[in-house]
């Protein structure tokens with residue numbers, strides 16, 4: 328690595344106005360995502376927020392619990408100049424990897440690519456730890472090689488997918504359709520969802536799954552996503568304090584995600 332990517336490094340880049348990543352406003356994919364969220368009470372973390380245009384955008388939309396975080400406070404001075412009503416107590420200055428908290432949404436925008444790639448595994452694990460059950464890490468990642476020795480570090484969706492799938496229950500990495508023009512075609516939209524909290528199911532219902540499994544009776548299951556799956560229940564088991572069944576196809580389904588069995 329050419330430089331130590333510590334607070335002094337990033338602070339100096341802001342002092343030198345050497346911030347080519349800075350868009351001067353919220354990135355279009357993140358702004359569109361925020362536009363689509365209805366619940367203004369969601370707790371939103373934006374790590375590596377820099378001048379925090381997305382935090383300002385969310386604040387102006389009426390989100391009450393937006394927390395931009397950065398290793399250096401330098402870029403937050405500008406945020407407060409642009410948007411004096413932004414709650415100062417929500418500005419988090421410090422190392423993301425040391426941060427503790429719980430959030431419903433974490434937004435990613437040129438933070439992943441700013442970190443030494445050796446930290447990616449820790450990044451994903453820590454994002455997962457900071458999210459509430461059912462919480463989401465969303466945002467844009469570069470899908471292009473970029474630099475090997477200094478930020479921005481690039482990569483590809485096929486490289487990222489196993490990293491995120493190791494910790495997150497549901498991961499999608501799709502070509503980003505509303506990137507800003509200079510990044511068009513070179514970004515993917517990430518949505519990684521943390522397992523939701525388990526709602527214990529009724530004993531009678533559990534008995535019905537058990538009976539179907541014992542009799543090897545083919546079943547049709549309607550899931551809370553609206554999807555239906557069919558098969559024979561081969562196993563009922565508990566993993567991470569969540570009850571699951573396994574079908575003969577190998578598919579594993581959380582019992583609290585089933586709305587009907589026929």
Ligand SMILES: C[S@@+](CC[C@H](N)C(=O)[O-])C[C@H]1O[C@@H](n2cnc3c(N)ncnc32)[C@H](O)[C@@H]1O
Nearest residue numbers: 337348349375376377397398422423436437441
């Ligand atoms: C490439 S800049 C992106 C800033 C902002 N997301 C944007 O798009 O304008 C990366 C930012 O991450 C911050 N950063 C780097 N390492 C960090 C860490 N370990 N914890 C918190 N912030 C960090 C830097 O200070 C810098 O502001």
